[in-house]
Amino acid sequence: MTGFPDTRVLGRDVPRKEDPALIRGRGRFVDDIHLPGMLHAAFVRSPHAHAAITAIDTAAARAMPGVRAVFTLKDLAPHLTDTRLVVAMPSPAYRLELHRPVLAHSEVVHVGEAVAMVVADDPYRAEDAAAAVDVQYDPLPAIADCVAALRPGAPTAHAGAASNLVAEMVVEYGAVEAAFAGAALRIQKRLLVHRGGSHSMECRGLVAVPDPIEDRLTVWNSTQMPHACKRMLCDLLDLRETQVRVVTPDVGGGFGPKLVIYPEEVAVPLAARLCNRPVKWIEDRREHFVSTTQERDQAWDVELATDADGRILGVRGVLVHDHGAWTARGLNVPQGAVAAMPLAYLVPAFRMTIKVAATNKVPVTPIRGAGQPQGVFAMERLLDEAAAALGLTRDEIRRRNLVPAERMPYATPMRTRGGIAVTLDSGDYPLCQRMALDAADWTGFPARRGGGGAVRRGIGLSNYVECTGRGPFEHVSVRVEPSGRIVVATGAAAMGQSTATMLAQVVAEQLGADLGRVDVVTGDTAAAPIGLGGSNSRQAVLAGSSAHAAAVRVKAKVLEVAGELLEVSAQDLEIVDGMVRVLGVPGGGVSLGEVARAAAGQAGFVLPGTSGPALAASEEVVIDAMTYANGSCVAEVEVDTGTGAVRVVHLVFAHDCGRALHPRIVEGQLMGGIAHGIGNALYEFMAFDENAQPLTTTLAEYLLVTATEMPKVTILHHESPTPLNPLGIKGVGEAGVIPIGAAIASAVEDALRDYGVRIDRLPLSPVDVLALLDQSTVLPST
């Protein structure tokens, strides 16, 4: 890594600010909040994937000991301006409006949908009473599969809907028909990627605290989007902005689904107001499996056209995307999937039709990667097939098509969902591929492949380009207090990605390099007037840029005021730890606190300096264009043809996220994503039967990767600082997951090449591998 030139804390592995509390068990997660008089909510959830609700009888539940209230939508509706959560991001492509209700009242459309809410003295009694709420259902035909959902005559996920087509879009540029008509090679594939969950170790949850004295509401919420939650509460509960505060305590992982606003996040605060008591709701893991959003069910029918040398002429096809039962966020997942597909390569003509299908399953919204793993899987599977057809190696066909470094910045013909031009801002994609191949000893692999036998070894390769740092801004304020402490407040929301450390580094770099002096407030609507929160690998890019700009302004002010106090020119001063002193002269000077006191002013006296009172600045640096990170992954695997088990032997991940603010944190983010990617490739399978009943609702049935499944991982860094922000950084929180499935699929296919097996789906369980071997008509050499 080249890192940051001439910095004191940026680019260095400083101790994390988060660790001292967390390591002692003194974190403050939402379930750790306990308030006097607090009540507990439990939800009655649908056992049916699709049914009409004919009656809800809450009398027995209300009569149970410790029960304070039972609410159905009928009870809540008089207190709501709208009984629906209207959260869909704008798009002209919608054919169905699927705004979910705060509680289901006439129809349930997935197992786990909340129908009623019980509030009781403790969670045990709340759950007892929830079981006693008698909901009468009239089951309706359910649709589980997104491809089947779009066939004529399919049951509709919603009883009143004309069809299951939620939206249809075409992403298109170039002369697609001509490209295919003149192609030397056309490869066609049908690819399937299955859904999984995010499974942050902390489930969702919130504590809503009414303040009857000032008629206010404080909500402690394990969310990635505190400001959006506040907006929704103000809108739906008809409260003024001054009446609502949403705070994220420590958040035990997000990975996407906590950016969604859920029914519980409206129902529980309203219950707190109606009961005039604090109310806590903590999701349990089984609820997480049936009510927290999921992702990745997609069916791709795709075609690739190349010339005789393997140069891409065009890509076209149809993507059918499983939307789940409601629009809980928008169309961004299939849009992201299709956008990611061609990005690493020169693709002169492209047309993908996106069909978004409603099903009777948990709604789909972004999970780490947000469609991009599927798009990369589709592209990389096509390239492997094309390489085989042309007699090229898999690395060579990619080398011929990767966007070359000398084309940067490379303006693609594509636009983001917000209409912003997609321009690959920086990077050396062929170099990253070469780094990965070299570290994996790609050329030496034939010697490791070995002969026949039951265990076959294979190697695979994939490339990705990831859109990161989605704008337009994040709010950050920086203030030096008279105590000498530096307070940083932001709309960014921490969920485990070291956001406080990152912002402290950026600010401390300007203001004395002492991280211990910096207090960071994340995810609190009372501390930051606006904010977009955590999603899309954006917070280091957007909040980091705002923090940098604000800290630079505060630094100028500190030096100006200190200069006046010390009767020295501001240019001759520097800030070291908590002191402002003459450059290179240890000892003496004036403390940051003294400067802050002077700048705070005294009634009737003239302020020091010329730039007004207080050592403070707030910034919302606007960056519309996204910055594109990239990388290459090589996976080496062993496949046991007797058991179907796939073991990843070595993963090499060569990537470029611009400058790394904290290399160790960057690697940590990547490793987490890589583990998630291995899970998506081999283990994680959220199963539903044909009636859309979930079959995997415990962590014993839905398998997350554990320590024993983790292979040796080699991470390599290349740094191409982006010109789009002052720090030259790109997002990295999701990168790890994106190419893993594609690389492992390529490696498994290579391992089983003697059998002529094609890997067209993920995940690959041992049963899937054995089925592929059973279907193989090729007799392997032994």
Added chain:
Amino acid sequence: MHDVTLCLNGDVHRIRVEARRTLLDAIREDCGATGTHAGCEHGVCGACTVLLDGEPVRSCLMFAVQADGRELRTVEGLAKDGVLHKLQQSFIDHHALQCGYCTPGFLMLAAGLIEADPDLSDAALIDGLSANLCRCTGYANIVAAVRAVLGRAPS
């Protein structure tokens, strides 16, 4: 209701609980030690791991009444006189935690493993650590942190 005595990190807690109250809830709610976390409440993720008479157990799978009179250790009991336990320091040094939610469970699991066998092989260590789930770190740094405490050189 049942009277139960829990000896938690050396402190005696006399509590009165329903028979169905989990040990996890008793530790968190009745003893106020919220460092131990609920991750799945069905005994798979290990976020709730505590040491019961020195053995790592899932506190979500036990009832408080089953722990009556027994010695419990949780993350709050690791540091002594303000000095971090060597596992805690090693987790920080190796960036073995991100969101920190699974961390107390991993610390207690690791403490139980290395106290039971200070010469634990690498294979046995990884096998032991596979009892718990983490979604942030990809495990490598957790394994490295515990190996360092066992005095092993980085792999």
